Amino acid sequence: MNGALLIIGDELLLGTTIDTNSAWLGRRLAEVGIEVKYKLTVGDSPKIIEDELRRLLEKFDIIITTGGLGPTLDDVTKKSIAKVLGKKLVLNERILKAIKKHFQKRGVEMPAINMSQALIPQGAHSIKNPVGTAPGLFLKEGEKWIFILPGVPSEMKAIFEEGVLPVLSREGKKEIRFRTIKTTGITESRLAEILDRTVKEVSGYVIVSFLPRHTGVNIRIKIKKGTEGGDELLKKVEEKFTEKIGIYTYGRDEETMEEVVGYLLTMRNFTLSVAESCTGGLIKHRITNVSGSSKYFIGGVVAYSNEVKQNLLGVPEQTLQRYGAVSQQTAISMAKGIRSLLKTDIGLSVTGIAGPSGGSVEKPVGLVYIGLLSKGKTSFEEHRFLGDRIKIKEQTAQAALDMLRRYLLNA
Amino acid sequence: MNGALLIIGDELLLGTTIDTNSAWLGRRLAEVGIEVKYKLTVGDSPKIIEDELRRLLEKFDIIITTGGLGPTLDDVTKKSIAKVLGKKLVLNERILKAIKKHFQKRGVEMPAINMSQALIPQGAHSIKNPVGTAPGLFLKEGEKWIFILPGVPSEMKAIFEEGVLPVLSREGKKEIRFRTIKTTGITESRLAEILDRTVKEVSGYVIVSFLPRHTGVNIRIKIKKGTEGGDELLKKVEEKFTEKIGIYTYGRDEETMEEVVGYLLTMRNFTLSVAESCTGGLIKHRITNVSGSSKYFIGGVVAYSNEVKQNLLGVPEQTLQRYGAVSQQTAISMAKGIRSLLKTDIGLSVTGIAGPSGGSVEKPVGLVYIGLLSKGKTSFEEHRFLGDRIKIKEQTAQAALDMLRRYLLNA
Numbered sequence A, B: 001m002n003g004a005l006l007i008i009g010d011e012l013l014l015g016t017t018i019d020t021n022s023a024w025l026g027r028r029l030a031e032v033g034i035e036v037k038y039k040l041t042v043g044d045s046p047k048i049i050e051d052e053l054r055r056l057l058e059k060f061d062i063i064i065t066t067g068g069l070g071p072t073l074d075d076v077t078k079k080s081i082a083k084v085l086g087k088k089l090v091l092n093e094r095i096l097k098a099i100k101k102h103f104q105k106r107g108v109e110m111p112a113i114n115m116s117q118a119l120i121p122q123g124a125h126s127i128k129n130p131v132g133t134a135p136g137l138f139l140k141e142g143e144k145w146i147f148i149l150p151g152v153p154s155e156m157k158a159i160f161e162e163g164v165l166p167v168l169s170r171e172g173k174k175e176i177r178f179r180t181i182k183t184t185g186i187t188e189s190r191l192a193e194i195l196d197r198t199v200k201e202v203s204g205y206v207i208v209s210f211l212p213r214h215t216g217v218n219i220r221i222k223i224k225k226g227t228e229g230g231d232e233l234l235k236k237v238e239e240k241f242t243e244k245i246g247i248y249t250y251g252r253d254e255e256t257m258e259e260v261v262g263y264l265l266t267m268r269n270f271t272l273s274v275a276e277s278c279t280g281g282l283i284k285h286r287i288t289n290v291s292g293s294s295k296y297f298i299g300g301v302v303a304y305s306n307e308v309k310q311n312l313l314g315v316p317e318q319t320l321q322r323y324g325a326v327s328q329q330t331a332i333s334m335a336k337g338i339r340s341l342l343k344t345d346i347g348l349s350v351t352g353i354a355g356p357s358g359g360s361v362e363k364p365v366g367l368v369y370i371g372l373l374s375k376g377k378t379s380f381e382e383h384r385f386l387g388d389r390i391k392i393k394e395q396t397a398q399a400a401l402d403m404l405r406r407y408l409l410n411a
Helices: A010-014 A021-031 A046-059 A077-084 A093-105 A112-118 A153-171 A188-201 A230-248 A257-268 A282-287 A306-311 A317-323 A328-342 A389-410 B010-014 B021-031 B046-059 B077-084 B093-105 B112-118 B153-171 B188-202 B230-248 B257-268 B282-287 B306-311 B317-323 B328-341 B389-410
Strands: A002-008 A035-042 A062-066 A089-091 A119-121 A125-127 A136-141 A144-149 A177-183 A206-213 A216-223 A249-252 A272-276 A297-303 A346-352 A367-374 A377-384 B002-008 B035-042 B062-066 B089-091 B119-121 B125-127 B136-141 B144-149 B177-183 B206-213 B216-223 B249-252 B272-276 B297-303 B346-352 B367-374 B377-384
Touching: A002 A021, A002 A046, A010 A035, A010 B021, A010 B035, A010 B206, A010 B216, A021 A035, A021 A062, A021 A153, A021 B010, A035 A046, A035 B010, A046 A062, A046 A077, A062 A153, A077 A089, A077 A119, A077 A144, A093 A112, A112 A119, A112 B188, A119 A136, A125 A153, A136 A153, A144 A153, A177 A230, A188 A206, A188 A216, A188 A230, A188 B112, A206 B010, A216 A230, A216 B010, A230 A249, A249 A257, A257 A282, A257 A389, A272 A282, A272 A328, A282 A297, A282 A389, A282 B282, A297 A306, A297 A328, A297 B306, A306 A317, A306 A328, A306 B297, A317 A328, A328 A346, A328 A367, A328 A377, A346 A389, A367 A389, A377 A389, B002 B021, B002 B046, B010 B035, B021 B035, B021 B062, B021 B153, B035 B046, B046 B062, B046 B077, B062 B153, B077 B089, B077 B119, B077 B144, B093 B112, B112 B119, B119 B136, B125 B153, B136 B153, B144 B153, B177 B230, B188 B206, B188 B216, B188 B230, B216 B230, B230 B249, B249 B257, B257 B282, B257 B389, B272 B282, B272 B328, B282 B297, B282 B389, B297 B306, B297 B328, B306 B317, B306 B328, B317 B328, B328 B346, B328 B367, B328 B377, B346 B389, B367 B389, B377 B389
Parallel strands: A002 A035, A002 A062, A062 A144, A272 A297, A272 A346, B002 B035, B002 B062, B062 B144, B272 B297, B272 B346
Antiparallel strands: A035 B035, A089 A119, A125 A136, A136 A144, A177 A216, A177 A249, A206 A216, A297 B297, A346 A367, A367 A377, B089 B119, B125 B136, B136 B144, B177 B216, B177 B249, B206 B216, B346 B367, B367 B377
């Protein structure tokens, strides 16, 4: 079965909101064998929504819309869909009750404006919204299925998981098999060279894509439709690739670097503390995005000023004066300081120049040092990153976590 | 002039990559008066790209494509566009030279695979890529303009700013006037009620949209095309709205909460330190995303374990035992501790339960306390947030920065 997404909202065209819903839907649909072939974003204009919906209904089996179900005046989705299908909007008492209850739970009266959320196209089934007021809707038009979801990501996801997925799982077939191999510390061109022969070898039944970004290159492997061999084959192809890529592979599919690091710390039974300067807390934020990280992550310090580096982390004044705050010596001293301050097995540190100001000829914006201290081992890395302030922070955090990962693999 | 975006890449349909390019393009284009009316995402399939491009050429003045210009085998954009326009792909020596130079600067030979990046449709103008190898391309077909850009965001943006925008600015007219009012701490329904009369009052010439997300509701005000009054009118309408919304407004357009807080700290000449538990570093990460934040932000501690709260921040063992780590008393004690440890004017702290585990009936997941200490003033807030671990972290960071903002407004 193939599907199309119709994403509705002026704010997405104007760019004041970034659409994360459609990527999430693409992933979840692929997992149950429904391939999104087409994704269209249009504004809150009834005319355009109607025209495009007619076109999509001719071409695709499943159409999922997001957006335009809120209580405010600019929300036009339901009206447009009803019109295309030649149906009326009718008041659904059950939905109205649910919306009233939603407000009662919060101790407030339902604003009159929310009444419109209980209007649905005749014949539509409502899908419960466990976290908000606008329900999802499901319409069957002959062989075509239309799902109508709200645009607020948490509501869209909850309705999809609880109401849409169960239906689709029963109908969809596991046709798409793909895997993402995640790498960091190596360029796209270099990867393409290393993998050149392997890509050619499997090109009869595998489509390979390189997805570069500033924190690393993802490689997507997709087994062509109709290929025999199932998940076994995917596994074999993946192994072929990761063997060539070696240490630069850090994970697969949805796995994040911080999850991998967390897993390795748990396996080794090590505790960690982190001292950050230029990343300003991003490394610790990423580490603590992992549920259960409190088992191995004790805490850390953000030492933005030199005084904090000296007074809290014990970096000697002499080190700062002789080598500067951005130096291998300061990085190592910060790692040592945080490790002994918080009494952890490993101390990790970064210091660098995130820019846009603060750079010089010898120490340009993007120069970063990472320090790592553990029992009997002291190491550091120097990096020179390109990009704006936030990109440099992100590359630095990724490199620091990757250094920790490589250390843990051999520990 | 109206425009359409054609976003190319399997990874965007499969959802392994989130498309941030098109939102960015939408914003930049709107600023020079070009309204994106249509945004289409398709896979790396020549047939679909060709069909859709033909359709878009009939309907829109300006078409911008992103993606599919890399050196690897799955990149098909140029071939498809050339086919639709009835042109050949030809080798451009100047581009080839530039690509070779790009690699030389990095001290490596150009991989043979990158040769294909120098092939362009006959008659296309190349647009310099200041940060990568694939150049942008510009084609004029009668009255229609086609811009072909790479998918890597940093390259796309650099080419757009330096090569596309100058052309468009000359041609485009400032037709769209819009503003985003950013609010936090108030629900969409409540805002809609407060603003009900104002929205109706201006409905003849202004379109208002509510864009809710978990960290706040943005309100977009758009002056209808052809309305007289220009920027003056937009300003007057904005004032009407912010007057009603009051303290819940924290910024406008691209302004972030951390920028506003940074601005206020600079105005008041205050220094800040931050002690975080459940947010794990996110507050400090956001504060340090602002260039120049080292002037007011000294540093802070992430106290994930109780030992760090006690030993480093000086939270009394008794406080932790009697009230628990997640309590107003601990929050205040943490703020006091970080303020005196780093000798800053203001100490800000958060402690809470990000989940999914660790909650209880009395202290459920999402319960958060924020503490703020300054000379002569101690305050705290209690919040109960909904959502997953990361959403709770994000809401907590937003609320803490907002509490700081409101404090600074009155300080």
